[in-house]
Amino acid sequence: MADTPLILPALGAAYAALAPWVEALLRFIVGMAMVPHGIRMTMGRFKNTGGPPGTLDSVVQMYDRKGYRPGRFWAYCTVLTQFVAAPCVALGLLTRPMALPLFVLLVLSAYDHWKYDGYFWNKSGVEYPAMWAAGVLYFLVNGGGAISLDRLIGFEF
Numbered sequence: 001m002a003d004t005p006l007i008l009p010a011l012g013a014a015y016a017a018l019a020p021w022v023e024a025l026l027r028f029i030v031g032m033a034m035v036p037h038g039i040r041m042t043m044g045r046f047k048n049t050g051g052p053p054g055t056l057d058s059v060v061q062m063y064d065r066k067g068y069r070p071g072r073f074w075a076y077c078t079v080l081t082q083f084v085a086a087p088c089v090a091l092g093l094l095t096r097p098m099a100l101p102l103f104v105l106l107v108l109s110a111y112d113h114w115k116y117d118g119y120f121w122n123k124s125g126v127e128y129p130a131m132w133a134a135g136v137l138y139f140l141v142n143g144g145g146a147i148s149l150d151r152l153i154g155f156e157f
Helices: 009-030 033-041 056-066 071-091 095-117 127-142 149-153
Strands: none
Touching: 009 071, 009 095, 009 127, 033 056, 033 071, 033 095, 056 071, 095 149
16 A cells, blocks of 8 residues: 555545554454354354354254264364454454464355355355455454554564
8 A cells, every 4th residue: 555646645644543443443353253153152142143042062063963073172162262262363362373263263164154055144155254264364464463462462473
């Protein structure tokens, strides 16, 4: 962007000032979007929201049924990703290592939804998890950014 002249150059300062805040907002949304999904999936909350509320055992059974064995291992990986890695990404804490399992989960989810449900999000297709995977990939590559706990503590991976 710095090499491309702006049609309205006066906006350049506003863009520069807002960019780190917008990046932090995007990181927070990308990370925290997984938490309610995990709550519904494992704690049975948010009934009538389009997906089946369940328990950890129902997640284990789903993974076993779909061929991700052992299901218990994948269920615990999913729970840790949704309740530990995702909030860490949201806060920009250990962003890259926490984004990695979140990215893997979303890519596998996108593959699974493509395989069973097609493309469109309103039919539980690949569109939704693929979009979130792309958002997480940004932070996997770029880190937490200027407004993050990584920056506050003074190091990142």
